[in-house]
Amino acid sequence: MxxxxxxxxxxxxxxxxxxxxxRQILTxxxxxxxxxxxxxxxxxxxxxxxxxxLRRQSFVGHTLAVVSFPGAAAAIWLxxxxxxxxxxxxxxxxxxxxxxxxxxxxxxxxQESAVIGTVQAFALASGALFVSLYGGFLDSIxxxxxxxxxxVSNGQVVAxxxxxxxxxxxxxxxxxxxxxxxxxxxxxxARGVPERALSVAFLVILGCTAAExxxxxxxxxxxxxxVMPAAAAQQLTARxxxxxxxxxxxxxxxxxxxxxxAFYSTWPVGFFVSTFGFVVYVAANAVRLxxxxxxxxxxxxxxxxxxxSPGMAAx
Amino acid sequence: xxxxxxxxAHPFLESAYGAGTAIAVVSGLVGYLVVLRGQVFAGDAxxxxxxxxxxAALAFGVDLRLGLYGxxxxxxxxxxxxxxxxxxxxxxxxxxxxxxLGLGALFLSLFTTSSxxxxxxxxxxxxxxxxxxxxxxxxxxxxxxxxISLAVAATVVAMARPLVFASLxxxxxxxxxxxxxxxxxxxxxxxGVTAGVATQAVGALLLLGLLAxxxxxxxxxxxxxxxAMWLSAAFALASMWIGLTVAYLVPTVPPSFGIIGTATAVYLGTFAWxxxxxxxxxxxxxxxxxxxxxxxxxxxxxxxxxxxxxxxxTRPTP
Numbered sequence: 001m002x003x004x005x006x007x008x009x010x011x012x013x014x015x016x017x018x019x020x021x022x023r024q025i026l027t028x029x030x031x032x033x034x035x036x037x038x039x040x041x042x043x044x045x046x047x048x049x050x051x052x053x054l055r056r057q058s059f060v061g062h063t064l065a066v067v068s069f070p071g072a073a074a075a076i077w078l079x080x081x082x083x084x085x086x087x088x089x090x091x092x093x094x095x096x097x098x099x100x101x102x103x104x105x106x107x108x109x110x111q112e113s114a115v116i117g118t119v120q121a122f123a124l125a126s127g128a129l130f131v132s133l134y135g136g137f138l139d140s141i142x143x144x145x146x147x148x149x150x151x152v153s154n155g156q157v158v159a160x161x162x163x164x165x166x167x168x169x170x171x172x173x174x175x176x177x178x179x180x181x182x183x184x185x186x187x188x189x190a191r192g193v194p195e196r197a198l199s200v201a202f203l204v205i206l207g208c209t210a211a212e213x214x215x216x217x218x219x220x221x222x223x224x225x226x227v228m229p230a231a232a233a234q235q236l237t238a239r240x241x242x243x244x245x246x247x248x249x250x251x252x253x254x255x256x257x258x259x260x261x262a263f264y265s266t267w268p269v270g271f272f273v274s275t276f277g278f279v280v281y282v283a284a285n286a287v288r289l290x291x292x293x294x295x296x297x298x299x300x301x302x303x304x305x306x307x308x309s310p311g312m313a314a315x
Numbered sequence: 316x317x318x319x320x321x322x323x324a325h326p327f328l329e330s331a332y333g334a335g336t337a338i339a340v341v342s343g344l345v346g347y348l349v350v351l352r353g354q355v356f357a358g359d360a361x362x363x364x365x366x367x368x369x370x371a372a373l374a375f376g377v378d379l380r381l382g383l384y385g386x387x388x389x390x391x392x393x394x395x396x397x398x399x400x401x402x403x404x405x406x407x408x409x410x411x412x413x414x415x416l417g418l419g420a421l422f423l424s425l426f427t428t429s430s431x432x433x434x435x436x437x438x439x440x441x442x443x444x445x446x447x448x449x450x451x452x453x454x455x456x457x458x459x460x461x462x463i464s465l466a467v468a469a470t471v472v473a474m475a476r477p478l479v480f481a482s483l484x485x486x487x488x489x490x491x492x493x494x495x496x497x498x499x500x501x502x503x504x505x506x507g508v509t510a511g512v513a514t515q516a517v518g519a520l521l522l523l524g525l526l527a528x529x530x531x532x533x534x535x536x537x538x539x540x541x542x543a544m545w546l547s548a549a550f551a552l553a554s555m556w557i558g559l560t561v562a563y564l565v566p567t568v569p570p571s572f573g574i575i576g577t578a579t580a581v582y583l584g585t586f587a588w589x590x591x592x593x594x595x596x597x598x599x600x601x602x603x604x605x606x607x608x609x610x611x612x613x614x615x616x617x618x619x620x621x622x623x624x625x626x627x628x629t630r631p632t633p
Contacts (some may be wrong), residue, residue, distance in 0.1 A: 037321075053406050056405055057411040058356070058405040058406055058407075058408070059355070059356040059359065059405055060411065061409075062356075062359065066520075070316065074407040093487065104446070111350075111531060111534060111535070113350070113353060113355040113356065113527075113584075114350045114355060114527045114528070114530060114531030115531060115582075116355070116527075117355045117358070117359060117523045117524070117526065117527030117528070117531075118524060118527050118528040118578070118579055118582050120359070120523060120524075120530060121520075121521050121522075121523045121524025121525075121527065121528065121575050121578075121579075122524060122528075122575055122576065122578075122579040124446075124520045124521055124524075124575075125446075125521050125524065125569075125571055125572040125574075125575035127569055127574075128446045128518075128569050128572055128574065129569060130571040132567055132568070132569050132572075133567055167456075214408065218420075220363070220416050220418060220419075220420070221417060221420065222413075223409050223410070223413030223416075224387075224413050224414075224417065227406060227409040227410055227413060228410050228413065231406045233408075234406075246395055266424075267421055267425075268420050268421060268423075268424045269422065270417055270420040271417045271418065271420050271424075272417075272418075273417065274413050274414050274416065274417025274418075275414060275417055275418075277413070277414070278409075278410060278413070278414035279442060280415075281410045
């Protein structure tokens with residue numbers, strides 16, 4: 001991509017002086033915009049992702065992100081703005097998934113995941129169809145799928161900030177009842193919390209977030225900002241407010257570090273974002289394991305084995 | 316009918332139909348078990364790993380299929396190891412496969428820069444791995460795909476009975492001496508091979524549709540596991556044939572869209588079907604809640620059997 005060429009021509013490489021290097025990076029407008037967009041996406045992804053991980057809805061999140069690809073492809077084919085296409089695709093898919101009837105208790109889970117998988121595959125197939133109708137823009141396909149971090153325009157940054165603001169306000173309103181409904185569904189329903197409406201609203205919020213993040217990371221790498229920082233934060237603390245803050249901090253560190261390194265490298269940004277995210281996640285797991293072991297040895301107790309599963313008891 | 320003869324006139328279509336048939340059958344069979352075991356997300360992750368594996372092979376100049384099968388089977392084993400008892404947590408799957416996809420992006424860029432002198436084939440190959448190129452299979456590839464698919468299908472059918480038992484009630488299965496853990500690992504490996512073979516037909520991004528849609532449709536129509544498994548294979552096969560024919564007759568439609576679109580339509584159809592038949596049933600005889608296909612085909616049970624009853628496996632008496 002051109003940014004790398006620019007970097008290679010005008011720069012000798014990093015000077016290994018953080019202040020100088022950052023100053024140098026910030027002299028390029030595309031880098032400033034990339035950092036703005038990355039920051040917005042990281043904050044939004046970390047907050048919504050925290051709830052998503054807590055609700056065990058990673059599969060839905062991934063699907064909603066992937067679905068923004070046909071939205072964008074259709075928008076380009078029709079000559080509309082790709083941003084609108086991203087959001088339209090994700091929100092439509094969120095509503096379709098919300099429609100799935102949650103019937104028989106035993107089999108509901110698998111039926112629901114089959115629907116989600118079908119929605120995802122069909123959406124991607126439609127994306128391939130739109131691309132074929134448009135008549136081949138192969139570079140754009142990989143751009144849509146793996147992100148075009150370094151080509152963010154001023155207008156896109158404004159759009160990202162506005163959407164992020166709306167989504168975060170909506171999330172702030174829903175946060176308490178949603179947390180209640182997630183952690184203890186039966187009690188929440190008994191107390192009159194509208195659980196069904198909340199989960200639909202959260203799906204729409206998740207769709208908006210996935211669409212927003214995928215404009216920065218590409219539809220396939222959304223998880224790097226949506227799952228990894230949040231999952232790492234939840235490994236480290238179970239307290240909601242602390243966890244949310246930690247998730248945001250980790251997300252920002254991942255994005256900034258990835259952008260900085262990618263600026264001096266010829267490898268794609270998406271690779272660095274997902275790799276740093278994964279490193280953070282693995283490190284968080286290691287810290288948790290180490291802490292758990294220290295606590296156990298301090299108490300001098302052997303961890304309890306999980307009790308026999310209900311099936312064993314019945315037999 | 317004339318269309319079918321016309322279609323088989325071209326050798327590339329012959330290999331597409333031949334390999335497609337075998338791939339569809341194995342995807343339908345394996346897909347049903349994937350849905351039954353609640354491992355659709357693992358299938359999703361494997362489909363993305365297929366992409367990374369294929370591009371890694373290309374970037375290092377090895378045969379594409381080596382990377383495809385190697386990557387899928389290795390990742391399947393990793394998932395089997397991570398999920399000790401009841402399958403890995405979806406956060407773990409998500410984190411691992413997002414990183415694997417990041418690697419895929421890296422290999423794509425390495426391969427594109429190494430193979431593009433001026434407008435080379437790098438991007439095209441990447442896209443064909445993602446979205447499939449069943450019409451581009453050579454005779455030899457098609458034969459290899461067919462053989463591998465049939466081998467996997469035969470293994471799945473041989474394993475089906477204990478596997479269904481272990482999926483529906485792992486605790487009881489274990490107490491009856493079924494090797495639940497070994498079956499789970501074995502199934503993951505089979506799923507990996509299926510992902511590898513299906514990637515060549517419909518592409519890494521779309522193979523999930525071939526796994527999930529026919530299986531979901533079959534599950535809506537009958538509660539009996541073995542009937543549903545074959546029904547799922549039949550739906551996948553029908554989607555494959557109809558999709559390929561549509562793609563051949565309408566040139567702008569990519570074959571992958573034809574196949575996945577048909578599978579999705581079949582799934583949507585079952586929602587309408589169950590809705591209608593439930594209404595009809597409640598008019599005719601009130602109060603029974605039998606699965607529609609059991610109403611149509613008849614069922615030995617008076618009221619709807621649960622999957623475990625229907626599988627014919629009896630619980631041990633205490």
